[in-house]
Amino acid sequence: MWGSIVSEWLGLIFRWLHVVAAIGWIGSSFYFIHLDLSLKPSADLPEGVQGEAWQVHGGGFYRIVKYLVAPAKLPDDLTWFKWEAYTTWLSGFALMVVVYYLDAELFLVDKSVLDLTPLQAGLFSFVSLLVAWLLYEAACRSGLAQHELPFAIGGYLFLVLLTYAFTHVLSGRGAFNQIGALIGTIMVANVFLTIIPNQKKIVAALLRGETPDPRLGKAGKERSVHNNYLTLPVLVLMISNHYPLLFATRLNWLIVAIVLALGPIIRHFFNERHAGRASPWWVWGVAALGMIAIGLLSAAGPRGGQAGALSTAPTYAAAEEIILSRCSMCHAAEPVWEGITTAPKGIRLDDAEHIHRNARLIGRNAAWASAMPPGNVTEMTAEERAVIAAWVETEVR
Ligand code: HEC
Structure with a gap:
């Protein structure tokens, strides 16, 4: 009995931390994307400043300026935004261990999908997380990611393929969580291994009085853009375990395929709007159609084979x-x-x-x-x- 009480409370603590950290991370990242897109040039800006933005919040006015590379003299205190991302991953992984790995028999394995032992399912989950991230990292480093549209389409197909595979190895609920965890891992790894280290190298070069390698900033920016577009699908996948009609119906992988497409399209609407360009209102038409399609697909019936004519009256x-x-x-x-x-x-x-x-x-x-x-x-x-x-x-x- 104590085992199940302890795991229940550990689950609550990790989930609480995970949700709070993720709100902090996604909140600050949405905020900075909006800020970046809304900067406007103005006459009296200091040297090296790309633009400024005025904001009002909590009873005060903020005037924010963005230096393209860095100011002539770096301030002593510089706030870095990184622990939100790291905490999100650490607490999320701990939660995944408590819910999906320690209770694999109930939540990760579905014997009618594939007869795995809890250990096999756990290993499959962990190794596939690692391999998918390595493939993504290799694709980015090889320069493929510089061709934005083909890379986006290739990345989309890669994720749909993985979803199809996961839904045919793990339980529906486990598979949805797995693809969400995989995207989340890629996003946090982008912060941990590219965005922050590159920014650190840029700062170090500036402090030495050298011009930083422009490739550092470019790679960081590329990963930020990926993270921006991946945010919304991850959130749907992370709350999907409350919706049996999403994860435990026959065409569940197609539902994920639609979610993976809708998320980036919706982000596109806000990116365009915040940049002051014409808002692409068609996005909401597509989103509505996508949600209707998801609703219809979720009515495809339970997984695990179709019943023939009933031999008992349904009393x-x-x-x-x-x-x-x-x-x-x-x-x-x-x-x-x-x-x-x-x-x-x-x-x-x-x-x-x-x-x-x-x-x-x-x-x-x-x-x-x-x-x-x-x-x-x-x-x-x-x-x-x-x-x-x-x-x-x-x-x-
Ligand atoms: C092996 C134990 C077990 C069996 C057998 C089982 N359940 Fe559950 N059930 C659970 C657990 C554990 C949860 C909580 C899941 C969670 O934490 O998300 C649950 C949750 C539920 C919920 C609540 C879902 C929600 O919306 O929160 C319903 C309804 C439910 N089960 C119905 C059923 C029905 C109907 C059956 C038989 C066809 C069944 N259960 C068989 C363990 C079981």
């Missing part, structure tokens, strides 16, 4: 029998599943009253999607899901 009695034999070992007042001490999320499915009350949730998690049982540990069949789906139809409208 409440038939549904109850299935739920009692597939769900109630965990979702009971006193669960009997090892490692589960109280009914998960407070949801009991051990008598008629509770089953009726939770009909809609049962539908979303186990009939229209296959999020429950987690990892299909109690081996629910496609036919059983279809029986439950037909019963839920009679119960909720």
Whole structure:
């Protein structure tokens, strides 16, 4: 029992830290992108200044100027923005270990997708994170990333391919988290290994009175642009575990493919707008179509095979029998599943009253999607899901 209580609280602490750090990181990065794009030239700016911006916040006015390379004399105090990114990764990885690696049997593996041991799934997850990042890094260093559009399209296809692979190795929920973690890792590595070190080298060169290598700034900028466009999809992937219809339906990988395309398009709208150019309003039309497509795709039914004609009539009695034999070992007042001490999320499915009350949730998690049982540990069949789906139809409208 203590093991599951400790992991619950560790999960909460890491998640809290992760969310706060990510808000700090993404907030400051959106802020700087906006600031950068909104700088305007003006007559009385000091030497070497590209432009200035005026802002009002918290009762005061801010006049911000940006030096293209650096001011003639560097200030003693220089604020660096890096710990938000590092903390986001460290807390995120710790959370991933607690939720997905230590509970791999429930959340990372789905035996109806691929019969892996928790150790195999954990290794697959960790190694694929590393390999994907190395491939990205190699592509950037080889100069490929300088061809922006082909690189963006290639990168997109690479991520879709990985998503397809992950959804055919891991559980749907594990796969969505994996692709999100992978993109997040690339983003943080960009800060840790390129953006900050290059900036440090630039500062050091300036302090020595030398002209910094322009390639340093250019590489840093390139990685910042990648991070900017990757932000929105990562966030959807990170909260996707609350939405069974996204991750546990048959065409889940196509849903990710759409999310990966929509995020950058939406960022494009704001980038154009903040730069003072004409706002590309068409973006919202595309985004709306994309969301409709996601909604339709999420109705494709649960993963794990299609049921043929039902051999049982979809009565409440038939549904109850299935739920009692597939769900109630965990979702009971006193669960009997090892490692589960109280009914998960407070949801009991051990008598008629509770089953009726939770009909809609049962539908979303186990009939229209296959999020429950987690990892299909109690081996629910496609036919059983279809029986439950037909019963839920009679119960909720
Ligand atoms: C092996 C134990 C286990 C079994 C079996 C199981 N569940 Fe769950 N269930 C869980 C856990 C653990 C969670 C919490 C998941 C999380 O932390 O996100 C959960 C969460 C849920 C939720 C809440 C989801 C939400 O929106 O937060 C529902 C509904 C649910 N299960 C329904 C079912 C149904 C229906 C079945 C049977 C078809 C089932 N469960 C079988 C362990 C189980």
